[in-house]
Amino acid sequence: MTAKISATVITGFLGAGKTSMIRHLLGSANGKRLALIINEFGDLGVDGEILKSCGIEGCEDGDVMELANGCICCTVADDFVPTMEALLARPNPPDHIVIETSGLALPKPLVKAFNWPEIRTRVTVDGVIAVIDAEAVAAGRFAPDLDAIAAQRAADDALDHDSPLEEVFEDQLSCADLVVINKTDLLDDSLLAKVTGEVGARLRPAVKLVRGRHGAIDAEILLGLGAAAEDDLEARPSHHDGVEDHDHDDFESFSVSLGELRAPEDLLTRLGPVISTHDILRIKGFAAIAGKDMRLVLHGVGGRVQHYFDRDWHPEEPRETRLVVIGQTGLDRAAISAALAG
Ligand SMILES: [Zn+2]
Structure with missing residues (x-):
């Protein structure tokens, strides 16, 4: 078991x-x-450009x-999770992942x-860091340019929460x-x-405030806060706790074994209909096909199902079909297993 890679989430x-x-x-x-x-x-979608061309040694495109x-x-399931998986699949994964969220x-x-x-x-x-604009907070605006934020909100088709800035601000602070x-x-x-006093009063105990100029x-x-924030979500209150229509719940996974398939x-x-009927986020695994030395890789995301033979079964591996099903909590395991078995 290797040490986990740390990630820092930056809000603001x-x-x-x-x-x-x-x-x-x-x-x-x-x-x-x-x-x-x-x-x-x-x-201000120039952030990526600014950072890509930062010119700092060791920072590559x-x-x-x-x-x-x-x-x-x-867009956690469609965008963030696959990006994280791609980073982790690299032969030389990073030491630390820094995530700059949209304001x-x-x-x-996200946590x-x-x-x-x-x-x-x-x-x-490793930690959730909230960056706040002291002048805007002092003026009761929370953000320096409200028009820019309204434009950002209007331009984002995926945004499925319409929270007032003050609520988002409070969520940023209470999760920090x-x-x-x-x-x-x-x-x-x-x-x-x-x-400093007003912001400090909205923080969880032991959360530190640091002052900065120009970041x-x-x-x-x-870095190195060691918070393991994903383990103490209950301690981080949000205005959106218990909001059922906001599609962000916990995930679960289970596996289904099907033995060797004739074809x-x-x-x-x-697979496609099972994924859509049961709102499954992902199905992946291997299938054993009668008469084939190689195992068949199966990978279904959304409506797309990929399959290809990747390598021979190793002698010590049981020749069986085994699929892992991933979705949001509440999957109907019995119905999904039955539907996959056909
Ligand atoms: Zn969102």
């Missing part, structure tokens, strides 16, 4: 200074191999991945996604392990003390 509204903070983080990472997943987009299909918490994303559903079966065993959430009060140079001491906070402070066609024909 458009313009709060997440990108400059990440740039500084890259420059102070001391040889740690960081990968970035960027979800910030909209009219391939280490910056953009999720441009919409709010990261609303409108709710942090808790929940780290309980996805294949991510949970390999990655832990560390809060960066940025742009402190724009406030005088008394206003800054007021903001210049070192990696030593930002693959029947099973392949059944």
Whole structure:
């Protein structure tokens, strides 16, 4: 069992200074191999470009991945999870993964996604960091440019929550392990003390506040929080707890064994309808086909089912068909197993 890879989730509204903070983080990472997943987009969709061309040694193009299909918490299964899996499948995976969320994303559903079966065993959430714009918070706006945020909201077709900024702000704070009060140079001491007091009052116990200018906070402070946030979600209240229509729940998986098949066609024909009928997020596994030395790989996501022979069965492996079914909690295991057996 190797050590888990740490991931840091960075929240904060458009313009709060997440990108400059990440740039500084890259420059102070001391040889740690960081990968970035960027979800910030909209009219400032330049984040990816800024970071890709940062020119910092050891920061390569391939280490910056953009999720441009919409709010990261609303596209967890379609976009975020496959991106994480691709990062983990690399021959030389990163030491640390930094995820910049879109300012409108709710942090808790994203942290929940780290309980996805294949991510949970390999990655832990080292910390959730909220970056706030001191001046905007002092002025009661929460974000520096409300028009830009309205445009971002309008441009995001995937966004399935319409929360007021204050709620998103409170969710960012109550899920945080560390809060960066940025742009402190724009406030005088008394206003800054007021903001610090107000923000501090909304945090969970033991959550630290750090003050920064232009996001210049070192990696030593930002990384290595060791929070394992995915394990204490209950301690992180959200305005969206218990909201049934927000499609972010826990995941479950189970496996189905089918023995050796005479031919693959029947099973392949059944997979698509089973996936759609039971709202399954993914089915994957191997099939043993009579008379074939090789095992058949099966991989179904959404409506697409891939299949190909990858290698001979090893002598010690049981020749059987075994599929893992992954979905949101509440899968009808008996019905799915029966439907797969045909
Ligand atoms: Zn979302």
